[in-house]
Amino acid sequence: MPFPNVRLSNRPLHFIYLCDCSGSMAAQGKMQALNQAIRQSLPGMAEVAGNNPEARVLVRAVRFADRAEWHLQEPTPVQQLQWRDLEAGGITAMGEALELLAGVLQSPPMEERALPPVLVLISDGQPTDDFEAGLATLMRQPWAQKAVRLAIALGHDADLEVLQQFIGPEPPGGGRSPRRPLQASNATSLAQYIQWASTAVVGAASMPASQVQGAAAGNIPLPDLPPTVLDPTDDVGPLVW
Amino acid sequence: MSPAWLAPQACSVLGAAHGRQGKPCQDASLSTELVGPDGQTLQLLAVADGHGSSRSWLSQRGSALACAEAQAAVADALSRTPLSDERAWRQLLREGLAAAVHRRWRAAISADWPQHSPDPAAALEPVAYGCTLGVLLLAPRWWGCTGLGDWDLVAVDRGGGAQLLSQEEGIGGLGGGEATASLCLPQGETLWAQRAQLQPLSSQGQLQALVLTTDGVRKSCASDADFLALCSQVIQLEEPQQLRRGLEQITRDGSGDDVSLAMALRAGPGSNPRPRGRRAALALAGAALALAGGLVAAQRLLQRPTAPAPDPVLLQQQTLCADPTRIRANLTPRRAQLQQLRRDPAAAAALLAAPQRDPLGALLARSQRGTLTACPALRQQLATLWRETGGKMPAVEVRADERPPAGDRPAAPGSR
Numbered sequence: 001m002p003f004p005n006v007r008l009s010n011r012p013l014h015f016i017y018l019c020d021c022s023g024s025m026a027a028q029g030k031m032q033a034l035n036q037a038i039r040q041s042l043p044g045m046a047e048v049a050g051n052n053p054e055a056r057v058l059v060r061a062v063r064f065a066d067r068a069e070w071h072l073q074e075p076t077p078v079q080q081l082q083w084r085d086l087e088a089g090g091i092t093a094m095g096e097a098l099e100l101l102a103g104v105l106q107s108p109p110m111e112e113r114a115l116p117p118v119l120v121l122i123s124d125g126q127p128t129d130d131f132e133a134g135l136a137t138l139m140r141q142p143w144a145q146k147a148v149r150l151a152i153a154l155g156h157d158a159d160l161e162v163l164q165q166f167i168g169p170e171p172p173g174g175g176r177s178p179r180r181p182l183q184a185s186n187a188t189s190l191a192q193y194i195q196w197a198s199t200a201v202v203g204a205a206s207m208p209a210s211q212v213q214g215a216a217a218g219n220i221p222l223p224d225l226p227p228t229v230l231d232p233t234d235d236v237g238p239l240v241w
Numbered sequence: 242m243s244p245a246w247l248a249p250q251a252c253s254v255l256g257a258a259h260g261r262q263g264k265p266c267q268d269a270s271l272s273t274e275l276v277g278p279d280g281q282t283l284q285l286l287a288v289a290d291g292h293g294s295s296r297s298w299l300s301q302r303g304s305a306l307a308c309a310e311a312q313a314a315v316a317d318a319l320s321r322t323p324l325s326d327e328r329a330w331r332q333l334l335r336e337g338l339a340a341a342v343h344r345r346w347r348a349a350i351s352a353d354w355p356q357h358s359p360d361p362a363a364a365l366e367p368v369a370y371g372c373t374l375g376v377l378l379l380a381p382r383w384w385g386c387t388g389l390g391d392w393d394l395v396a397v398d399r400g401g402g403a404q405l406l407s408q409e410e411g412i413g414g415l416g417g418g419e420a421t422a423s424l425c426l427p428q429g430e431t432l433w434a435q436r437a438q439l440q441p442l443s444s445q446g447q448l449q450a451l452v453l454t455t456d457g458v459r460k461s462c463a464s465d466a467d468f469l470a471l472c473s474q475v476i477q478l479e480e481p482q483q484l485r486r487g488l489e490q491i492t493r494d495g496s497g498d499d500v501s502l503a504m505a506l507r508a509g510p511g512s513n514p515r516p517r518g519r520r521a522a523l524a525l526a527g528a529a530l531a532l533a534g535g536l537v538a539a540q541r542l543l544q545r546p547t548a549p550a551p552d553p554v555l556l557q558q559q560t561l562c563a564d565p566t567r568i569r570a571n572l573t574p575r576r577a578q579l580q581q582l583r584r585d586p587a588a589a590a591a592l593l594a595a596p597q598r599d600p601l602g603a604l605l606a607r608s609q610r611g612t613l614t615a616c617p618a619l620r621q622q623l624a625t626l627w628r629e630t631g632g633k634m635p636a637v638e639v640r641a642d643e644r645p646p647a648g649d650r651p652a653a654p655g656s657r
Contacts, residue, residue: 003487007463052256053495108580113460113496116419133623146420179298207258207497208280208419209294210391210456212371 010054013115013205014075015045015198016104017061018122019086019096019240020154026088028182028241030124030154033187037194039083045198046079055115055206060104065090068097069103083167094127094162095134102134116146118205120197121166124154131162148205148222151181155241158183178222186240196225244380244508245442246284249274250481251503254488256457258497259293267291267372267497268455277319284379285508286503288392289312291372292423293499299350299357303370305350307342307424311376314341325382331439334378334387339433342374344584346424367425374424375436377453379505385439389432391421391456395472396560398447402553402600403469404560406451407436421456430574442507444563447556450476453505458488459603461495466602467574476504540544557600562616572601572626579605580630609636 017038049057062068063086071086104110105117111163127134138144151163163181166169171177178201180193184190200223250272259266271287289307291300318338322329350370355361373390386407394407409421422432426571442448452472462468478484488500561568571579582588582605589606596603607613608623613639615623627634 001489003478003483004471006467006471008461008467008491008495009463011460011496052258052497054347054495083631107576111461112465209297210290210292210370210371210373210423211294211420212292212297212423 009052009113010056011113011115012075012111013055013108013202014059014117015057015059015078015099015202016119017071017079017220018094018101018118018119018121018138019061019063019071020066020125021088022061022085022089022092022125022128023065023089024125024157025154028155029187030241031086031088032196033190034154035083035085036187037191039200040191041082041084041194042078045090045202048199048203049078052203052206057202059236061086062100064097064098066093068093068100075097091128092123092125093129094121094123095129097130098131098134098138098166101145102138102141105141105147107137107143110143114143114206115208116148117143118148118201119144119150120152120194121149121163122154123151123163124158126159127159127162131165133139135165141218148201150178150197150201152190152197153181153183153184154190156183178225182225184241196223200224246383246421247506247508249379249503249505250484250502251286251288252481252488253288253455253499253501254485255493256497256499257371257489257493258305259499263280264293265301266499267293267301267304268457269301269308269372270455270499270501270503271308271312272503272505275312275316275319277324279323281324282382283315283319283506285312285315285326285506286377286379286451287357287375287388287502288453288455288458288503289372290390290499291370291390292421292503294371296366297371297425299353299369300372302353302357303346303424304349304372304374306353307346307372307374310349311338311342312362313373314338314345315376315378317341318409324382327383327439327441330380330383330385331437334385334437334439335434338376338387338394339389343378343424343430348368354552368423371423371425373421373455375453375455377503379449379451382443383441385437386453387433387435387437389394389422389424389429390655393456393459393468394452394626395452395454395469396445396448396474397450397452397473398556399449399559400447400553400556400600401473402557403452403473404557404601405465405469406465407438410435410465417547429562442492445560447560448507449509450504450506452502453498454503455501456497457498458491458502460498461491464578466578469601475502475507553596553600554603557604557614558615558619561619564618565618568619568622575601575605576626576630578602579609579626579632580608583632585629608634611637613637 019034039132057078059078059081060075061072063071149167151167153160153163167179171179182193184193204223249272251272253266253268253270255266262647267344269289273285275283275285287308289304291297291304293300318333350367351365354365373392375388376386378385391409393405395403396406397403423429454473459468488502492498567646591607592602601657604613624634
């Protein structure tokens, strides 16, 4: 008798950018740098996805300014993704963005067998709406609790406290950790963080090892930051933002 | 081997991703027969899944030791506890085996640690050996399971339907990410009780087989319906090599994780004991005896009109209602399926057209159409599931021109 003919499937890995598109992002080339960093990271991300065929890497993006909306709504295989530039203008509806995100982290539409998603929040400012309510809505979703949540602060005006709330409790002991907001002070460091998130983190999340229940390290052990950006506080390139 | 169970086997296969990364297989599995002082035999199946993370760098040893120590602990219990004492075995499954396996496993990894630790004098790190463990005991008159972690146990009935009997609730399991309970947890011993159960075979006339798997198998299937279909079909495989090749395909086309599967068929009417390997002669002898004894009965049976195939949905209902503690565990993973049915009522037609493929799905479809009559516990849990998915279960409608399928109607006294 042949082996049972049932549908087998690799596991979807949802990678979702949450991009601040407020007016301040237009200053000092931040929006250009973000578009460039994401666009440049895609080949590496596609290569990592190709090396991990058991995961199906699907990318989406939310933009938030006066309102939050999907910039890339369909979960798109990274190999097929063509990045459309984001544009800046407006205020910072970050809470609304988190609520929008919460809607797609329900099951369904989230697949039962999905890998823990990777959520990357990028902001240069402070939320102008009810961030707490948005975060509470998001964190009611089990998939949000299990997600790898990263935050990148552009410049020194970013609200590190809300970014830390998005990531989760700050790890004890101070020092360097991707479980703290990563501070990018120029286009180079931003590109390195985006590259790290879209390759090293995607690689780790694609083939996760089982974690002991209650382990403090989180659902997916995060890879180390690349040596050149080990210090999340501005030691790469000149201070621009 | 207990004559109540046939063709037990277990197989573990290196995950496709682990193979690419040069990692060892961190799963282990076991199928063995134990004999008690009274000569009665107990079949033991076990699967263990090493965590494989950088912290659990010896977990392939942890899972192998877990299976070995489970065997030793069960053998020890069998030497002191007759299989006829179901009450004692129920208690063993809930507590006694947990304590014994944890104690033995801890001792085994302590002895193993100095040989593998870079610093033999360093204190033992149990997390280095972290793994799950699922244990299935098959006795002549009952079966029982226990353990901890994200393993799954499925029953296949004689109608071909399959249902999930045990899965990790809470943080582990599907939708729970990659976290799981572990033998290395200090409180691990207390977690066994929630996975422990003992079922007398006398109450399970329709049971055909039990299939125990590590999480890599279920996570490789596109849906739970596919996983259950896999379990209902895998028991038909005739050669161990077919199982191994199939598991290799599962990990290659699925999750990439290590995969383990252990299973046994229940002897009984309609079972087809397939001789395997060294057990062939024994099984053939048993089959010959059964054939001799059954010829007269078979002749009589042949003279009767063929009975219609049992309604898979009704069998599913009966199984769930016979043990209401299983209802929630089986319905909860179907939340997404019910939501899909609510969005697309046409999907129900496909389920109702082939209820044998996914009896529980067909049961949901009948609940949607208001044609399901079930025991109160099942109705209550179905109503809860409907509420959780934002809807309300339609009331049962029984009109003269639209009666529920015959299998759903309660039998009149004396009619069966």
